[in-house]
Amino acid sequence: MHEDVYVRRDETAIRQSRKVAAAGLQAALEAAQDTVLLRFLPEADAEPHVNDGSADTPVGACLNVNANPFTGSQCRDSFLLCLGCPNAVATARHLPRLMALHAALSELASALPVDVWQARWQEHFLRLSSLLELHTTEPERAAALRDATVEEKDNIDRLLRGELA
Numbered sequence: 001m002h003e004d005v006y007v008r009r010d011e012t013a014i015r016q017s018r019k020v021a022a023a024g025l026q027a028a029l030e031a032a033q034d035t036v037l038l039r040f041l042p043e044a045d046a047e048p049h050v051n052d053g054s055a056d057t058p059v060g061a062c063l064n065v066n067a068n069p070f071t072g073s074q075c076r077d078s079f080l081l082c083l084g085c086p087n088a089v090a091t092a093r094h095l096p097r098l099m100a101l102h103a104a105l106s107e108l109a110s111a112l113p114v115d116v117w118q119a120r121w122q123e124h125f126l127r128l129s130s131l132l133e134l135h136t137t138e139p140e141r142a143a144a145l146r147d148a149t150v151e152e153k154d155n156i157d158r159l160l161r162g163e164l165a
Helices: 011-035 079-084 093-110 114-135 138-147 150-160
Strands: 089-090
Touching: 011 093, 079 114, 089 093, 093 114, 093 150
Parallel strands: none
Antiparallel strands: none
């Protein structure tokens, strides 16, 4: 009652809560930037099997699916964990699917309770946001989202539903 009647209507409390929330989001973004291991490469610098699509995953491409850098064995992790894997790479060719993933995670954020979204999706969203902000421009991101194919969007939906684990 106290919070609903007094605190939520107090302009000082509202301003302070915005500052605290912004600081928390900034700290989370900085932590995500430290843990984004998927590399974004110019296509000219990518290995042939990355450019020809034979190494593709729903998120980007994998340099060695048979050697998970964390376990040493064949990778069986969620494709969302590619965002934090040193074996993962992406090129401009992968940008539409990355943007489709970003859009889908944003939609989940608006549809789920905050605590549920934060626990399940926030780390992936922040890693992906960091990758996109560091390596692409807003016009590139907008064009890539428009260029995402139905198949790429479907794969992202299946990924988020857990069907591609």
